[in-house]
Amino acid sequence: MKNSLHITIALLVASTLVSCFNEKERNYQYFPNMYQPVGYEAYGEGDIFVNGQEAKLPAEGSVPRGYVPFDYENTTADKARAKTELKNPFEISEENINEGEALYTIYCAVCHGDKGDGQGILAEREKFLGIPSYADPARDITMGDTYFVQVHGLNAMGSYASQVDHKERWQIAMHVMDLKAALNGNPGLLESKKQNTSDSTEVDTSEQDNDNTNDTEASNTSEEETN
Amino acid sequence: MKKVKYRNLSSFLSFLLLALLLTVSTSVSAQDEAAPDEAAATESAGGDVAAGEDLFKANCAACHKLDRKATGPALRGVADKYDRDWLHSWIKDSQAMVKAGDPQAVKIFEEYNGAVMQSFPQLSDIDIDNILAYTSQPKTEPQVAQTAAGGAQGTGDGGGGVTNDIVLGALALVFLLLVVMLFLVTNTLKRIATAQGVEYPEKEKRTPIWKAFVQNQFLVLVTTIVLLLGAGYFAFGYMMQIGVDEGYAPVQPIHYSHKIHAGDNGIDCNYCHSSARRSKHSGIPSLNVCMNCHKNIAEVAPETATEEYSKEFYDGEISKLYDAVGWDVEEQAYTGEEKPVKWVRIHNLPDLAYFNHSQHVTVAGIACQECHGPVEEFEIMKQHAPLTMGWCIECHRETNVKMESNEYYDKIHEQLAQKYGVEKVTVAQMGGIECGKCHY
Numbered sequence: 001m002k003n004s005l006h007i008t009i010a011l012l013v014a015s016t017l018v019s020c021f022n023e024k025e026r027n028y029q030y031f032p033n034m035y036q037p038v039g040y041e042a043y044g045e046g047d048i049f050v051n052g053q054e055a056k057l058p059a060e061g062s063v064p065r066g067y068v069p070f071d072y073e074n075t076t077a078d079k080a081r082a083k084t085e086l087k088n089p090f091e092i093s094e095e096n097i098n099e100g101e102a103l104y105t106i107y108c109a110v111c112h113g114d115k116g117d118g119q120g121i122l123a124e125r126e127k128f129l130g131i132p133s134y135a136d137p138a139r140d141i142t143m144g145d146t147y148f149v150q151v152h153g154l155n156a157m158g159s160y161a162s163q164v165d166h167k168e169r170w171q172i173a174m175h176v177m178d179l180k181a182a183l184n185g186n187p188g189l190l191e192s193k194k195q196n197t198s199d200s201t202e203v204d205t206s207e208q209d210n211d212n213t214n215d216t217e218a219s220n221t222s223e224e225e226t227n
Numbered sequence: 228m229k230k231v232k233y234r235n236l237s238s239f240l241s242f243l244l245l246a247l248l249l250t251v252s253t254s255v256s257a258q259d260e261a262a263p264d265e266a267a268a269t270e271s272a273g274g275d276v277a278a279g280e281d282l283f284k285a286n287c288a289a290c291h292k293l294d295r296k297a298t299g300p301a302l303r304g305v306a307d308k309y310d311r312d313w314l315h316s317w318i319k320d321s322q323a324m325v326k327a328g329d330p331q332a333v334k335i336f337e338e339y340n341g342a343v344m345q346s347f348p349q350l351s352d353i354d355i356d357n358i359l360a361y362t363s364q365p366k367t368e369p370q371v372a373q374t375a376a377g378g379a380q381g382t383g384d385g386g387g388g389v390t391n392d393i394v395l396g397a398l399a400l401v402f403l404l405l406v407v408m409l410f411l412v413t414n415t416l417k418r419i420a421t422a423q424g425v426e427y428p429e430k431e432k433r434t435p436i437w438k439a440f441v442q443n444q445f446l447v448l449v450t451t452i453v454l455l456l457g458a459g460y461f462a463f464g465y466m467m468q469i470g471v472d473e474g475y476a477p478v479q480p481i482h483y484s485h486k487i488h489a490g491d492n493g494i495d496c497n498y499c500h501s502s503a504r505r506s507k508h509s510g511i512p513s514l515n516v517c518m519n520c521h522k523n524i525a526e527v528a529p530e531t532a533t534e535e536y537s538k539e540f541y542d543g544e545i546s547k548l549y550d551a552v553g554w555d556v557e558e559q560a561y562t563g564e565e566k567p568v569k570w571v572r573i574h575n576l577p578d579l580a581y582f583n584h585s586q587h588v589t590v591a592g593i594a595c596q597e598c599h600g601p602v603e604e605f606e607i608m609k610q611h612a613p614l615t616m617g618w619c620i621e622c623h624r625e626t627n628v629k630m631e632s633n634e635y636y637d638k639i640h641e642q643l644a645q646k647y648g649v650e651k652v653t654v655a656q657m658g659g660i661e662c663g664k665c666h667y
Contacts, residue, residue, distance in 0.1 A: 024477055029470045037578035042508045048388050076369035106495040121493045127524055129288030138345055154297040155290050163501040
């Protein structure tokens with residue numbers, strides 16, 4: 001009898017000790033008021049907020065630092081306008097292009113593929129189908145509409161405005177133009193910039209790219225489309 | 228006599244169970260095999276369906292699904308709805324038709340809020356016919372075959388679970404039977420023995436071991452000391468882990484699997500946690516980031532399902548997302564009714580310590596996994612590191628500062644390296660363990 005009593009006590013102690021390590025619950029804290037912030041923390045809760053939710057949208061009409069106005073609505077007409085009008089304000093430099101490549105690898109390559117041929121891992125695994133190649137002649141993308149699509153999204157592609165900022169979008173657009181040129185077998189932005197001894201802007205070079213590519217694209221098309 | 232009878236019974240029973248087991252398992256596997264045959268049996272009529280399927284997936288699937296509205300309308304049976312010549316010219320250049328004022332074209336164009344369908348001049352008439360043959364495949368038949376296959380697999384999987392249970396149950400029963408058998412055998416043996424007048428020798432009374440132990444004072448002293456030391460050791464260990472949430476894995480409102488997203492599909496951590504690159508916090512992605520993909524992916528592929536989590540379970544979790552973000556799958560539009568998800572915070576440094584993500588992710592170029600562990604393998608997110616001060620300091624002592632392509636600090640890095648007589652400066656040598664760096 002005594003023995004069984006001892007055993008039950010030992011079991012109880014063991015089980016209480018073990019139950020302290022419940023991974024679904026937070027552990028005990030010595031002095032919780034040292035841990036818990038006095039001010040409101042990101043994603044915190046507070047009685048003074050609607051829904052108690054601390055995370056909020058900025059007040060309407062507020063302008064973030066470094067904001068650049070973007071006067072293009074999410075319409076087909078504005079997309080066509082952006083395609084021709086919208087120009088890259090940043091310098092075509094190795095630094096910007098490398099940065100664009102790194103960002104492209106994070107945000108775009110899962111679908112569009114590292115080469116921009118629309119064969120990213122999500123396409124390979126058939127999560128997304130029919131992702132067009134950047135070299136698709138029917139689309140004939142430019143830097144302007146690459147930027148536009150990043151802001152507004154297009155068809156099955158969502159908007160990336162919340163993930164990449166103004167400069168990063170242009171950096172990505174630069175890399176996209178490089179990919180498009182590489183798919184068409186043309187020199188990239190930096191090379192064509194070097195070739196142009198005149199004081200041409202980067203946008204001119206990208207447009208030149210498009211002009212050059214149209215002929216060669218026709219031959220590439222059949223391969224691209226059957227992919 | 229009795230004994231022999233019992234033994235026969237047990238072996239007979241176990242054989243019976245084994246036979247039952249085998250029949251059940253074979254019937255289940257037979258079901259499994261039948262399923263793919265059925266699926267393969269779906270044949271087509273008219274047009275090259277296989278070629279059409281490839282073309283459809285390459286060209287159309289970005290905006291059209293067969294049975295569900297996406298960017299464009301669902302395309303199953305579209306060949307019956309419209310005139311074939313009209314379809315041909317629509318696919319080749321829909322905008323020209325809209326501009327020419329074709330009433331049907333204008334109607335569709337307006338119905339889909341002026342979304343422009345890409346023109347496909349490169350598709351030949353045969354290509355288009357193949358695609359139409361693919362889209363004209365009757366829904367019910369492949370669907371039924373699929374569901375039948377899915378169902379068969381489902382019951383097969385379920386059957387697998389059941390067979391396992393049966394095997395375990397049967398084993399338990401066999402063991403139970405054996406134990407009972409043994410008990411009965413010894414009982415009968417004993418009875419026979421007593422009947423035949425054999426007597427068991429009685430055990431001698433001895434001083435119980437605990438009494439002997441208590442009488443030896445030296446032993447008691449030593450044991451007490453050992454016990455006290457041991458208790459101190461464990462008490463210290465227990466006290467030290469208070470306030471440390473290593474392994475904390477709360478139940479989240481939506482079952483989000485990092486394994487599927489970051490592991491199987493190879494999506495970069497920064498894709499969703501984009502603010503880790505440039506802010507103190509590695510933000511929880513807002514739901515619009517989920518919808519970048521899940522606008523298109525409303526259900527998981529059958530092969531995503533695991534034994535633990537079924538396809539239905541995962542699909543249910545995606546519909547929880549739709550519910551939270553207010554997305555109407557049928558209409559493919561936002562309803563505007565949002566219910567923010569109350570994610571449960573896992574990693575939480577006390578307010579007395581300052582930590583900045585961008586400093587570690589962008590400046591130092593440290594992989595997320597260094598601190599968060601192999602998240603791409605976590606089905607359920609948990610805290611990998613203890614997040615104690617000792618843990619921070621250890622890393623700061625060992626990690627070399629990334630000096631490449633950081634010309635601004637070239638000179639000071641050089642001087643520090645000279646001062647310490649080393650080639651590479653660690654974070655600690657640069658002042659990374661000064662109190663004021665994190666506590667202020």
